[in-house]
Amino acid sequence: MAPAAVALFLASLIVQRPIATVGGFGIIxxxxxAVPLALLAVTAAVREPARLRKIASHPLVIAIAIYLAAMLFSPVVSSDRTASLHKLATQIYLLGLPVVVALALPDLLALRDAVRGWLGGTALLLALAVVGLAAWLADPSGGLHRALDNGPGSLAPGPYPRLMLSFANPNMMAHYLGLTAPLVLAARAIGWIGSGAAKLLVAMIFVTALAAVSPQLAGLLFAMGWWFWLERRRDRPFAAATALIAALGVVVVMQVVASVVPAAPTVRVEAWRAAFESWRQAPLLGRGLGVDAVAVRFTTPDGVLHTLNDAHNQALSLLAQVGIAGLAAFGWLLWRIAAQLRDSGDPLGQALAVALITGAAIQGLTGSFEDSRAWWAMLGLLLAASVRRESSTT
Known part of the structure; x- marks a missing residue:
């Protein structure tokens, strides 16, 4: 039951439009x-206390606990204690997801089914992308296209789609696709999906991310270039190095483009500056969880006035909310994830680590994804894979 619940939960990650709001936190x-999954995971923990102890003492879980500890004082120092208490509750939920997912995946077959569940959800999303693109080609002003498209937002209006599909915005969809691409490549490498299916998924992931018109495309391409370098650096060192250098070049170019493309050419840069100034007001512990990192007002090309409350940079978002203590703790978590690149020695562990680091450190250059359910759920897959590998070698 528990492995099936994980697969269902992972498949559902493609549906991310809020259906309710609790304390400013959108419920999707x-x-x-996750509710039945958590209950089944608790049952599994009661039945297998030794496995629970192994997971609880894992370096990744310890790093998660340190990150949570860095946030515990936030309501005390916050300029809005109610908002911080609500946000702290959501952080406990998000940081608990990796442990819940790992507890529910006791063996390799369960892990395989979980990965297939994730990719099954991705396949449904990509099928919806075909519908969205067809609707745009048929009638850009039609109701179906408008339901699946975000509109230009801060970009200049033009004859192009900007798909968000079942996500709240195009950037979150592109973030999810960037996490998924390395997972597809790893699943093909270990025989969990066929080569033809993997090629089709990767091609459609790229097309769909392109149709999102999002700077997160750079993270997707970087993850794939990094993966190719890890896999082929021994037998094809020149090609592998070229792929990695090209991926780095894409990140640099997209970072520059993301800084100047929005309607007001400086709106994203202004958000970064405002977040930095927010952090300077409370450098150690930040202004508080749930407190808006910025409040930048700008006018879109079609004349609509907006207020930007997101820092559009994960490090700056963390600094503004939880200070240098929170950012350092999250950095330590990324370091422990990076250690899996050395320790795993298997395609799945490496792909998951690549996706997670890229999703935070590279995609985080132009977006704030610290609350991404997909990111924290994928960390659970990495934790499950690491615990299983350690158990098989002892």
Whole structure:
């Protein structure tokens, strides 16, 4: 039951439009799917206390606990204690997801089914992308296209789609696709999906991310270049190095483009500056969880006035909310994830580590994804893979 619940939860990650709001936190379908999953994981922990102890003492879980500890004082120092208490509750939920997922995946077959569940959800999302693109080609002003498209937002209007599909915005969809691409490549490498299916998924992931018109495309391409370098650096060192250098070049170019493309050419840069100034007001512990990192007002090309409250940079978002203590703790978590690149020695562990680091450190250059359910759920897959590998070698 528990492995099936994990697969269902991971498949549901493609549905991320809020269906309710609690304390300023948008509730999405995966949050509902997480409830039975958590109950089944607790049951598994009671039945296998030794496995629970092994997971609880894992370096990744210790790093998660340190990150949580860095946030515990936030409501005390916050300029809005109610908002911080609500946000702290959501952080406890998010940081608990990796442990819940790992507890529910006791063996390799369960892990395989979980990965297939994730990719099954991705396949549904990509099928919806075909519908979205077809709707745009048929009638850009039609109701179906408008339901699946974000509109230009801060970009200049033009004859192009900007798909968000079942996500709240295009950037979150592109973030999810960037996490998924290395997982597809790893699943093909270990025989969990066929070569033809993997090629089709990767091609459609790229097309769909392109149709999102999002700077997160750089993270997706970087993850794939990094993966190719890890896999082929021994037998094809020149090609592997070229792929990695090209991926780095894409990140640099996209970072520059993301800084100047929005409607007001400086709006993203202004958000970064405002977040930095927010951090300077409370450098050690930040202004508080749930407190808006910025409040930048700008006008879109079609004349609509907006207020930007997101830092559009994960490090700056963390600094503004939880200070240098929170950012350092999250950095330590990324370091422990990076250690899996050395310790795993298997395609799945490496792909998961690549996706997670890229999703935070590279995609985080132009977006704030610290609350991404997909990111924390994927960390659970990495934790499960690491615990299983350690158990098989002892």
């Amino acid at each position: 379908l995966p949050d509902l799917a």
